[in-house]
Amino acid sequence: MTIGARALRLEDERFLRGEGRYVADLKLPFAYEAVIVRSAHPHARMTFVSLEAAKSLDGVIDIVTAADLPAGLTAIPCRIPCHGDMAPFLQHVLARDVVRYVGDPIAVVIATSRAIAEDAAELIDITWEPLPPVPDSVAALNPDSQKLHPAGNIASQWTFDIGNVDAEIATAAAVVRDTFSIQRHSAMPLETRGLLAHYDRARHSLEVFGPTKVPHTNRALLATMLKMPEGSIRFIEPDVGGSFGARGEFYPEDFLIPWVALRIGKPIRWIEDRYEHFSAINHSREMRFEVVAAANAAGMITAFDVRLVSDLGAYIRTHGDVVPSHASASFPGPYRIRNYRVHAIAALSNKTPSGTLRAPGMFEANFARERAVDLLADKLNIDRAEFRRRNLIPPADLPWAVGTESVKRPTIFDSGDFPAVLERALSEFGWDKPLPKSEGPIKRGRGLAVLVEPSGLGPFEGARIEVDQHGNVQVFSGCSSQGQGHETSLAQVASAVLTIPIERITVRHGDTGLIPFGGGSYASRTAVMSGHAVYAAALTVKEKAIRTVAQKLEVAEHDLQLIDGRIELLGAKEMGMTLGSVARLLLPGNPELMPPPPVANIVDNDGLTSTSYIRAVPGGTSVFAVHLADVAVDEETGKIRVERYLVACDVGTAINPMIVEGQIVGGVVMGLGGTLLEELAYDQQGVLLTGTFADYLLPSVHDAPPITAIVIEKEKSPTNPLGIKGVGEVGPSGVAAAVGNAVAHALGAGARLSTLPLTPERILFARTPGAA
Amino acid sequence: MKPAPFDYVAPKTIEDAIAHLNRHGSDARFLAGGQSLMPMLALRLARPTLVIDLNRIETLSHIRMQGGELCIGAMTRQGAVLDSNLVAQHAPLLQRVLREVGHPPTRARGTIGGSLAHADPAAELPVAALALQARFVIRSSAGERIVAADDFFQGMFETAIQPGELLTEIRIPSAATAGSGFEEIALRKGDFAIVSAAAWLAIAKDGTCTSARVVLGSVGPTPVRCPATEAHLIGKPVNAVAISAAAEAIPETLIESDSLNASRAYRRRIAPVLTRRALTAALKDAGKAAP
Amino acid sequence: MTRTTLTINGRRAQFDTEPRQSLADAIRNELGLTGTHLGCEHGVCGACTILLDGEAVRSCLMLAVQAEGASITTIEGVSLPHAGLTELQTAFRARHALQCGFCTPGMVLALHALFTNNPVADEDAIREAISGNLCRCTGYQPIVEAALDVSRANQDRLSQKT
């Protein structure tokens, strides 16, 4: 059984040798380079005066603007159910008269080299008439502000009102109120985006290299926008240097580059540079929570009342309002709360549009809720762990319906034993052990956060398995991979059933030419959903093989077993066939099993192959996690050091514990970035100030504390036969919450830590508001 | 992010480099370690039409003692300075600050002269150069001139180097018995400072301070000395109490910078803290160095 | 166009380049060695790290023309295609020190340079050596552990010799 093995990854060797093939590494003969010309203005009316100087530059092939786009081209649709009609707010692939954010695409330059295309972009003559900016959500909600769109500055708003919040707050023993702000930041994969599109006119065939995450969904969308048959378009995912939610969505470039390839008839390559990445890729997380939390004298949380405003930027993109939607639906977290009210607003501003970032809405909500819970515990003078212990949803109450919904699915926590994971985490970390001594200005603090992370969402997933005559296995999965190790973990699932070593199993993914349907990789779904699909397909292959051998050897199926890639007769090992031999037997046209006269339709003679599609359980499967942090704060400078960190979670089943731990440890450091360092800063005019890695600060090795990942495999998920829960987003999800609580603990009563990122300045001034 | 086009020359002598500069005028730019200039080229923030590469000029790269001064060629790599025994002996402060400047691969290329000539207000080396009272040797076709540290840094990214001039060397008066210290706050290790403070103390046998230099970085367009703080120390015995008082004597007006990564108010709060810590380190260091 | 001649992974190579082309672009586009990655093109991420005459440097911060006469090692030169992985590469795999692999060539080269100078580097030295190499996936911990494994193995070998 290779499920559960710490198998070394199959994809590693090529990466270690520099033989990974990322999109920028691909070449096609006679390809041209594209550069996207973008607005440097946050909000302006724009007119092209002349393209002549740019077009006449040596090496420039073409320049296209909105005027050249196909007539009737629609905006990029939202692919997720929303809380309102998003049509008035969608983004067109090129801005026509008005630009609404710094980075808004306005033209594409095609040239023989990227450098020449950049030279030409500088020569395009444009007049700009600045319009009043809507720099943030406060301005967006002000009725006197400029309207970004004819339909206004609010894309959607909604309310959930469960129980009787007002009554509970009125009678509570303790009530806390605070406003929590999470800054705009982004996924920032180390590899920027890129596309290489090639159109073969004679065969009416368009190949696009570079898509990832949801290739099938995006191909269908491109086919619609280009009015081409889906079958004429093939999306091929190369190696991908990280997505974390942002990369692989359908962006303007995902139309523009293939369309230019069609228009010009030559391969077109666009490799995003880091500078444009900052203004072009989906931003995320910008959200403000006004929270009222109430508890009774027994230390039971009785109500949350929340107003949530998120700033989604200038347009609605493919993710719609899913980020604030998730935040609003899951805000109550793992607590047994029956009085919850939230009013959520998805506001628009002159900033880059938003989408998801690993643990979308959860990182944000967990920070606001867990800070508020600490404030409540402190107010009631109850140990913060004890306070959580009293309020966690007990196992008997699972599945637990929060009473909310997001993306038209009810928010349900399917399974788990929350208190057991909490106790394990507390004891492993030593919650009750004294902190290291505070020395001089260095003050120490400890923080805790508990959370539930949804996973395994999305309607379906598919897999096809083919065994060749030599017993080698190919797995075709509808998933995609951005570095998580799916080639290994899905091979492990197939190996577990087919009893063939993973080295002989090749997993192919992200290619619409290889499997007709696929959901893709997001929402920590691949292990859960693709794992399930591969498992189902492998079981069918196994059954088929046993059926075939039974027929061939004229024995009963139940007398056969599959061991080490060979089907053997129980009690007579020498009687048997390898899977490779079975595959040969099942070759279409092989008369051994199905003698002529030929059956017109060869039903069971289609090789040792099988395709399986599995459906999701609507609420997905949720993971309960505990985050714990020890920090040291320099009281005189506000400088903070996270000294150690622990995450404990019950994942049901870990296909490969090494990969699971890797997801958690890496996720925690990503979360630390969002907690301490990363910010996409804008000025009051809406100008993006962050354009390089020298001002957008990713955590470095010096910022990474020792991290312990406790992976528990006790409470199986009832949603899939392997009992898997998705673990991709557990890492970042609770970091701001745990670290925020730890810093507040270090600073002592009266410190206000409600705005991210927790810069030294914010920490230093946490106790003297007004100074900052 | 590809640079605008330019021509390129790689002269082998100082004279040739200056001749190229004179011929081309203000559109030419020296390329030293490239650790600041190359990103500026890529972002098209710098658009020279001629790049004069200094990397082939061997006479710009050296570390040696001469006439009681530690002489460091402008093209000496930051990494080489960090590894040098001579520097450890005569100007350990340089090594102390270099540990905060970038990372091993940027120090492998980045030069002493490049950092000083670039004069980023948040850079550490200018702070050290001022605290060490380095002298800057500047060459042009007219010959050589020497500029004192107090006159070298003139504004944000502005120095005493004039058009047609090349910084060839810095000279640091050796003061083996002085002590130095350096502290900074940066958001990540290796980043430019939010505020940095360097202290340099000469202490007589009886424990009185005979000379003091305190320099703050990243508080204004250039690194600044704090005469008020220095005056607090000179001629008196130096101890923790004196150091605290001296650090508190920094006039708020000295600290002007207000930027995205830190407000003026924050800088004003931490400058005295860092100064106190740098002075404390300097005192300890002087104790070690004392005969 | 300037003709540039250099040694790359032990072989002599020649190409013509505009002065404005970075060494990283030339390695990728003129020499076809795409293991040198570009994560930022402005000197901060370290994905483009190469060895220039044995020292780890960022190839996006050099012009291709500057490499005239230089000897360069890229990730492709660390272990030969048909030979096994180096001890460091093997340790990366064993420790799961890579996920998407984009930062990996830079990490391996930065540490390769460290161990060439200091085979028994301690954790502080290891962290400093990769402090300018960003990784968005792993959280660094497994990378540091992999490097420590190599350092310990070197230590063991040294103590066996003496």
Ligand SMILES: Cc1cc2nc3c(=O)[nH]c(=O)nc-3n(C[C@H](O)[C@H](O)[C@H](O)COP(=O)(O)OP(=O)(O)OC[C@H]3O[C@@H](n4cnc5c(N)ncnc54)[C@H](O)[C@@H]3O)c2cc1C
């Ligand atoms: C990731 C990263 C992190 C960094 N972190 C820091 C940090 O924390 N602190 C810090 O101080 N710096 C930092 N730097 C900048 C680094 O120290 C640079 O090396 C330095 O600023 C410039 O030196 P250089 O030799 O690379 O010069 P170049 O970039 O080649 O040149 C810089 C400028 O100086 C001019 N110039 C160079 N030499 C001379 C000369 N001899 N005479 C006249 N003009 C000359 C050039 O024309 C150019 O305008 C960092 C750089 C990077 C890439």
Ligand code: FES
């Ligand atoms: S690409 Fe060279 S440092 Fe990022």
Ligand code: FES
């Ligand atoms: S493994 Fe993805 S960036 Fe390091």
